[in-house]
Amino acid sequence: MANRYLHNVQGLFDTIAPNYDRMNNIISLGTHRHWRAQTMTKIHLQPDAHALDLCCGTGDWTIAVAQILSDRGEVIGFDFSAPMLKIAQQKVDQAQLHDRVWLRRGNAMHLPFKDNTFDLVTIGFGLRNLPDKPRALAEIFRVLKPGAQLVCLETSQPDQPLIKPVWQWYFTKVVPFFGRLFAHQYQEYSYLQETTRHFASYQQLVTLFEQAGFDQVHYQRFNFGAAAAHFGTKPTTVIAHD
Known part of the structure; x- marks a missing residue:
């Protein structure tokens, strides 16, 4: 079941790839770049x-991390x-x-990498699309070096009473409409708004991190x-736990 789900999601992202960057700018009103820039200020790496x-997608975060490294460092997208x-x-070229x-x-x-390989793992707007999130977090934990950091940037759900209904309206009605209007992909963006609405809350994601050992x-x-x-x-x- 998980393999079939992943295959279907892969097909969806293959389809939306040509419009992905433009639609991210439209849907987030350009704020996704600010979110990533603010998150990058919290990341401190040796050169x-x-x-x-x-889940690097079209590589924006991959490139942002690479730009703070020297040619002796490396990023795998x-x-x-x-x-x-x-x-x-x-984009890399x-x-x-x-x-x-x-x-x-x-x-x-x-992940096809050895244990304790990386000084940092980032995942942006991708965890919500994985069918087995605990498994993904366990794999990330495995490939990180001891003392290294996971940074996950994701859409979330507002919980303020005045903001929450506006957010729900925007994602259930406006996002699919934008998908149809700007990319002629109503069904694809209907799916993406559903994954956003049903993804773990920010408190639940803390619990998932802790359960994975972080x-x-x-x-x-x-x-x-x-x-x-x-x-x-x-x-x-x-x-180690018995």
Whole structure:
């Protein structure tokens, strides 16, 4: 069932890839760039660090991480959609970062990397689309070095009484309409708004991080809670449980 779900979601992202960046700008009114920029201010890496950007899509966050590294560091952008990765590669080439960015296609719930490999893992607007989120977080935990950090940027749900109904109206009515108007993809953007509405709350995501073994879990919310960045650190000493 999970494989079929993932295959269907992959097909959806393959379809929307040509319009993905433009639609993100339209749907978020451009604020997704601000969310990522604010999140990046919380990330501190050595110039020679090794990072992994999961569900990298068209590569914007992959490139942002690469830009704070030297040519001795590297970022792997990892995604299951070949059309998304094709666009990402074009951006990497344009930014002249091919000496520190590598793009790979694969399944975020079965990472082809050794334990304790990365100094940072980022995942932006991708966790909500994975059918087994605890499995994905367990894989991220496995490939992070002890003391390294996971940073997850996701859409979220406002909980203020005056804001919440406006947010629900926007995502249930306006987002699919924008998908039809600007990309002729009503069904695809209807699905995406559903994943946003039904994704874990920011409090529930803290619990998922902690259950995966992360310490120092905290978050920053944006736009009255429309998005949130979550941070978690892999302990330097991992206690084995029977």
